[in-house]
Amino acid sequence: MSNNITPQNSNEADMAISAAEQEIAEAAAVEAELKAEQKVALKAEYKELAIQGLWKNNPGLVQLLGLCPLLAVTSTVTNALGLGLATLLVLICSNVTVSAIRHWVPKEIRIPIFVLIIAAFVTCVQLLMNAYTFGIYQSLGIFLPLIVTNCAIIGRAEAYASKNPVKQAAFDGLMMGLGFAMILIILGVVREVLGQGTLFDGANLLLGDWASVLRIEVMQLDSQFLLAILPPGAFIAMGFLIALKNAIDSHIKAKKVVDKDLVIERVRVNFDS
């Protein structure tokens, strides 16, 4: 007690106030804790989304969705980059929209609605590319409008965006789109180097005139290795990429098992079972 002169009742009132304050503070602390927990959970979810999109559940390597554009247009890095960016944009926008209207969409007709949304965004992207990057628009041809039928996009709308809030859905779209674009670009690099011996050939079609300096002559080929440019080469390269991913996964798994082996302390010796 700091002050003895103060009346009893005021002291009581003081105590009541302080108790109330304490309660509020406690509530605030709980809330803060909850918020922190939520933040941690959110962070974990974002991290999980990133891992899922880029590696574990990569639309190109693991889900094997959208194989048609993946194999058809990755003959050069520029094409791959163009299609990757277009798909990324459509994926984010459609995820956001689907997530925003998820409470008002009747379950029975959700698929047609998703398709309409995706088609609307694909049309936007197509018109934008037609306006600003006409060269790449021409070389992508039919595969640009065909993004509508890319299962990776409707798959994410159905599996994630229609059940989750806007922010997470947008992040999920970003990560899935990046994962898809990454595979497109890797395939594009492999096929362009093997097929033509160049990198970023025709990048000026996508990025503007300054980008023509990006063109790198990796090796001088007397003759094009046509198989790498033709679709069969894409299938073979894709197979090798999937094999590489599985090899890395099993390598990591094998390492983890070794760590676990040390933990085992006893072995059950039970011949009855």
Added chain:
Amino acid sequence: MAFWIASSPHNHNQTKTPNLMRLVIYAALPGVLAQWYFFGWGNLIHIALAMATALACEFTVLSLRKKPISHELFDGSALLTALLIGICLPALAPWWISVIGTMFAIVIVKQLYGGLGHNPFNPAMAGYVMLLVSFPLQMTLWQPPLSLIAVDLTFTNTLTTILTGFTVEGYSVEQIRTSIDGITMATPLDMLKTNTGLGLTVLESIENPIFGDNFALGWEWINAGFLVGGLFLIFKKAIAWQTPVSFLISLFICSFIGYSISPDSSASTMFHWFSGATMLGAFFILTDPVTGATSTKGRIIVGLLAGLLVYLIRTAGGYPDGVAFAILLCNMSAPLIDQYTRPRTYGHVKGDK
């Protein structure tokens, strides 16, 4: 002494894979010799290159897959694949053609599918088709027979041409391929296709010296060599007779129908038999025990299908010779054909499963 009880079959023929492969390689010798006689050293050099590549690739992949190396490396199947690729290549193709083709055949077509016995496609033909699709320019560098070219193609000349693209005296491949009259020459099949496209009749086309006195200068003897080797294989019971016989009959019937309808624009039946890769495909590739059909009826159907496809590709397709494509298509359909031509199990009634 104990009785060792084993289930049937009790009667084994003691053929092992290396023996069979060696037999097939020996049987290919007459054809290879004919090739050497008419087209020079090129194919022998390519065979050597392909064999070296095949052994190196096989060794690498087997050690990666932790397989018994000494056992599988020398079972002869890789060498046979390399031999077939070397035979198929144009004699003056650059060296990396045979290296890349063999690598593709051994590593991707054979080992990635699980090695000998698991490959759905014939490795040699898949490698050849890959080369044909990827490098159309180099894969059509066919030279006319030695007797028709001006440059003297000795062993060193051929070797330097394959390695560098020029002979010792500095002639390029194009110059070698050009006849004394200054006309670039192709294979008889190719020539016939081009000329028919230009509106010439077959009779006018075969005036060209590359057709020789009979059907196709040089090529007829190479095919005869492979025919002899194939008959030897059938005699040794290394291959089933049904496949080549039905293939040749099918090709004969198809070309006979074509010839009867318009003799001016289609080649004769014997031209189809004795030019291109007909005999090689019939006896050495279509009879591959791994990728072909296994039942008797299935073999006959595969042969008929292959003959039809070869004729269709030769006459209506974009490539002059269609044996490799036809064989790959047959490989693809062989499991289905086997499924529907399962022989009746002994003791079962027909139609009873």
